[in-house]
Amino acid sequence: MSNLVEIRDLHFAYNSRPILKGLRMDFPRGKVIAVMGGSGCGKTTVLRLIGGQIRPQRGSVTVDGENVHQLDTEGLYRLRRKMGMLFQFGALFTDLSVFENVAFPLREHTDLPEELIRDLVLMKLNAVGLRNAHKLKPAEISGGMARRVAVARAIALDPQLIMYDEPFAGLDPISMGVTANLIRSLNEALGSTSILVSHDVHECFEIADYVYFMSAGAIVAEGTPADLLKSEDPYVKQFVHAAPDGPVPFHYPGRALADDLGLGGGA
Numbered sequence: 195m196s197n198l199v200e201i202r203d204l205h206f207a208y209n210s211r212p213i214l215k216g217l218r219m220d221f222p223r224g225k226v227i228a229v230m231g232g233s234g235c236g237k238t239t240v241l242r243l244i245g246g247q248i249r250p251q252r253g254s255v256t257v258d259g260e261n262v263h264q265l266d267t268e269g270l271y272r273l274r275r276k277m278g279m280l281f282q283f284g285a286l287f288t289d290l291s292v293f294e295n296v297a298f299p300l301r302e303h304t305d306l307p308e309e310l311i312r313d314l315v316l317m318k319l320n321a322v323g324l325r326n327a328h329k330l331k332p333a334e335i336s337g338g339m340a341r342r343v344a345v346a347r348a349i350a351l352d353p354q355l356i357m358y359d360e361p362f363a364g365l366d367p368i369s370m371g372v373t374a375n376l377i378r379s380l381n382e383a384l385g386s387t388s389i390l391v392s393h394d395v396h397e398c399f400e401i402a403d404y405v406y407f408m409s410a411g412a413i414v415a416e417g418t419p420a421d422l423l424k425s426e427d428p429y430v431k432q433f434v435h436a437a438p439d440g441p442v443p444f445h446y447p448g449r450a451l452a453d454d455l456g457l458g459g460g461a
């Protein structure tokens with residue numbers, strides 16, 4: 195199958211509040227796919243459904259041919275070994291060294307001997323340029339470096355699927371560029387598939403093969419970055435050019451200002 199992840203008719207609600215409203219998405223093997231959209235549109239929820247942390251009310255998520263929400267606990271655990279996740283803000287364990295942070299998933303999921311863990315951790319840290327920082331604690335490195343350590347941890351088990359939740363949030367422009375290049379080059383080096391949740395148009399368009407735009411729990415546009423840059427779709431134009439108003443309104447919906455000021459022509 196050419197798609198590593200397939201999402202069909204996916205519906206999800208928190209209690210009775212609908213969050214995702216019938217998504218269809220394909221994530222082809224070997225590609226970097228960006229899922230973009232404003233705050234709260236449901237991007238992180240998509241990642242949590244792919245990881246099996248939450249269950250949809252309707253529809254399916256298939257990863258490597260397996261329906262995530264039909265697996266038993268053991269099956270889900272096995273499938274999760276194929277996934278690496280970079281959490282929002284790339285939170286590291288603050289009391290563990292850089293080395294131990296990256297070793298953590300290896301210790302959790304494997305019985306590898308210590309010498310092998312050491313070599314694997316140093317190789318992953320080398321891939322992100324931080325082999326020589328392995329003894330430091332998270333408090334002793336910069337935010338950009340911490341994000342790269344979190345990337346090294348996400349790829350510790352050589353995952354088939356790497357999910358990045360807002361990997362650029364809070365980084366300076368140089369660290370953003372470094373992280374973006376790293377995401378792309380690691381995807382090539384590992385032969386994996388990457389899902390990139392972000393609202394940074396510049397970085398995503400630079401490295402993604404395909405982009406989904408979400409708004410209010412639905413896909414409103416999709417295509418290659420080149421297609422989307424040419425798009426006349428008002429939503430895409432607003433997002434790509436960061437216009438403050440457009441299909442996503444500046445004003446919270448409700449009464450018109452004229453009505454509130456008692457200027458509404460009628461009654």
Ligand SMILES: Nc1ncnc2c1ncn2[C@@H]1O[C@H](COP(=O)(O)OP(=O)(O)OP(=O)(O)O)[C@@H](O)[C@H]1O
Nearest residue numbers: 208209213231232233234235236237238239240360
């Ligand atoms: N555990 C929860 N219980 C109830 N509502 C939640 C929960 N987690 C998220 N939500 C709501 O679900 C909606 C979608 O959240 P989600 O985190 O998927 O958005 P997002 O697109 O990733 O946004 P952001 O970029 O701000 O992280 C939001 O309105 C959020 O308030």
